[in-house]
Amino acid sequence: MDFVRPLAVSFFVLAASFGSASAHGPTPQKADEKITIAAPPAAVWEVIKEFGSIGDWHSGLAKVAAEGGNKEGATRTLTLKSGGDIVESLDAYNEKEMSIEYRLLKENVDAFPVSFYSDQISVRPADGGSEVEWTSRFYRADTTNEPPEDKNDEAATKATTDFFQAGLAGIKAKAEGKGK
Amino acid sequence: MRRVVGVLAALTLAAISAKAAETHQAIYVLCQDAGVLAIIDTQADEISARIELGGKPASFTIDPVSGDAFITQPETGKIVVADLKTHSVVRTLDIGGQPFGIGVDGVGTLYVGDWSKDRVSVVDAKSGAILKSIPTGRSPAHLVISDDASRLFVANREADTISVIDTHKQILIKEIGVGHAPFALTLTPDQTKLIVANAQSATLSIIDTSSLTVVFSSETRKMPYGLAVTKNGSQFLVSNQASGSVSIFDANTRQPRAEVKVGRYPEGLAVIQDGNKAYVANWFSASVSVIDLTTNTEIKRIATPDGPRGVLAAAAPR
Numbered sequence: 120m121d122f123v124r125p126l127a128v129s130f131f132v133l134a135a136s137f138g139s140a141s142a143h144g145p146t147p148q149k150a151d152e153k154i155t156i157a158a159p160p161a162a163v164w165e166v167i168k169e170f171g172s173i174g175d176w177h178s179g180l181a182k183v184a185a186e187g188g189n190k191e192g193a194t195r196t197l198t199l200k201s202g203g204d205i206v207e208s209l210d211a212y213n214e215k216e217m218s219i220e221y222r223l224l225k226e227n228v229d230a231f232p233v234s235f236y237s238d239q240i241s242v243r244p245a246d247g248g249s250e251v252e253w254t255s256r257f258y259r260a261d262t263t264n265e266p267p268e269d270k271n272d273e274a275a276t277k278a279t280t281d282f283f284q285a286g287l288a289g290i291k292a293k294a295e296g297k298g299k
Numbered sequence: 300m301r302r303v304v305g306v307l308a309a310l311t312l313a314a315i316s317a318k319a320a321e322t323h324q325a326i327y328v329l330c331q332d333a334g335v336l337a338i339i340d341t342q343a344d345e346i347s348a349r350i351e352l353g354g355k356p357a358s359f360t361i362d363p364v365s366g367d368a369f370i371t372q373p374e375t376g377k378i379v380v381a382d383l384k385t386h387s388v389v390r391t392l393d394i395g396g397q398p399f400g401i402g403v404d405g406v407g408t409l410y411v412g413d414w415s416k417d418r419v420s421v422v423d424a425k426s427g428a429i430l431k432s433i434p435t436g437r438s439p440a441h442l443v444i445s446d447d448a449s450r451l452f453v454a455n456r457e458a459d460t461i462s463v464i465d466t467h468k469q470i471l472i473k474e475i476g477v478g479h480a481p482f483a484l485t486l487t488p489d490q491t492k493l494i495v496a497n498a499q500s501a502t503l504s505i506i507d508t509s510s511l512t513v514v515f516s517s518e519t520r521k522m523p524y525g526l527a528v529t530k531n532g533s534q535f536l537v538s539n540q541a542s543g544s545v546s547i548f549d550a551n552t553r554q555p556r557a558e559v560k561v562g563r564y565p566e567g568l569a570v571i572q573d574g575n576k577a578y579v580a581n582w583f584s585a586s587v588s589v590i591d592l593t594t595n596t597e598i599k600r601i602a603t604p605d606g607p608r609g610v611l612a613a614a615a616p617r
Contacts, residue, residue, distance in 0.1 A: 146331060146355045146357065146373070146374065147331075147582070147606075149583060149606075151583075191521070210501075210521035210522065210541040210542075211521060211541055211542050220521065220541045220542065222521075222522070222541070237522055237540060237541060237564070239541075239563075254563070254583065256540070256564050256582065256583060262414075262415070263397070263415055264373070264374055264376070264397060264415075
């Protein structure tokens with residue numbers, strides 16, 4: 120277990136270059152979306168396991184620019200079809216548990232009304248096929264006590280839920296052989 | 300002679316353990332989504348009582364003198380005061396702003412961080428009057444007061460710093476740079492070190508409380524959100540939100556000696572002094588994991604009201 124190593128200076132350089140990627144309010148919200156898929160877990164995992172491959176199965180993305188593969192700290196820049204870029208970074212890649220944890224690194228609350236999130240996507244066996252679960256812990260875009268309607272908890276919850284549902288439908292289609 | 304000393308030592312130990320048994324601790328779990336402060340009996344490891352607070356309480360402290368809990372509600376600008384003996388809300392202090400981190404000095408003064416106004420308010424615990432405001436760095440998260448109540452340490456999440464405040468003079472004496480997004484912090488029992496968990500850089504910073512400098516930094520698991528030190532100071536614990544685990548560090552070598560899987564998105568944690576157990580709030584799972592620190596294993600998972608975040612150990616109410 121070598122996860123404690125001398126502090127890497129690069130952390131601070133990376134952090135500083137992205138500024139306040141975490142305007143962060145006091146009440147986190149939660150999303151939890153699931154889908155069942157008629158394909159073995161290994162086949163479903165094959166579809167989603169590359170952190171940078173989200174553009175192959177998520178219909179809401181126009182473009183994805185990924186760096187760093189599946190290493191901790193790898194990034195992917197998502198260009199939304201509705202406009203705007205957000206940047207995510209990989210926190211944990213667990214082949215054995217078929218699970219990926221990542222977070223929002225650079226927010227763009229006008230494109231996606233969430234100021235910070237920490238997400239997990241995982242595959243497990245279910246009813247002879249698979250289940251994919253996608254979870255999020257997130258904060259609304261405007262974390263003051265009087266957020267406007269497009270930047271409140273409801274807007275953040277809707278954006279996250281919609282994004283997850285579209286993505287899960289894409290994973291299902293691809294894993295069941297009907298996808299793009 | 301040696302035998303006499305041995306007998307005396309045994310008697311002293313017996314007296315200490317008898318005293319420890321008398322003052323066994325409860326675990327208090329603040330559940331933000333449910334608006335409830337739940338009390339766990341640490342002998343049965345079950346919820347023995349719950350106090351309805353309402354709203355979305357974010358953080359709390361317990362005054363060891365009065366036995367009252369002071370709970371911040373950022374979205375209403377209020378502090379709810381709960382009597383832990385009667386399990387009832389006794390008053391509400393309307394201080395305004397976005398109160399988040401909170402500490403009490405034992406003589407009736409509260410220190411309350413304001414998330415969006417970047418300051419700590421000094422508040423009369425009885426009347427709720429704001430006696431003074433002391434500027435901090437951006438987005439003060441959790442804060443901690445030294446046992447002698449002379450120093451206040453505030454984690455400034457968006458400034459990547461710790462503000463050190465002299466509570467007698469009520470002035471800022473130093474702002475210390477740490478990792479990215481410091482959120483949780485705790486003092487060692489001997490008060491000589493402050494341990495800080497930096498959520499975004501996934502690092503720990505250890506500050507010497509005399510020289511007020513960072514004397515040690517290291518990487519840890521991703522998204523560290525909670526910290527606790529065992530009462531004898533030999534181990535410290537870090538909750539890792541991204542990996543759903545608690546890391547247990549040797550305080551001397553400052554190296555991890557174990558990692559225990561818990562529920563999802565763990566946050567606040569606390570260690571009780573009698574029983575060698577730690578309790579961690581699994582925010583997403585709505586549960587508390589009980590960790591046996593002799594075997595470093597999760598021995599129980601207790602269902603809680605929704606959104607458990609803050610956990611404190613304190614004397615059990617009688």
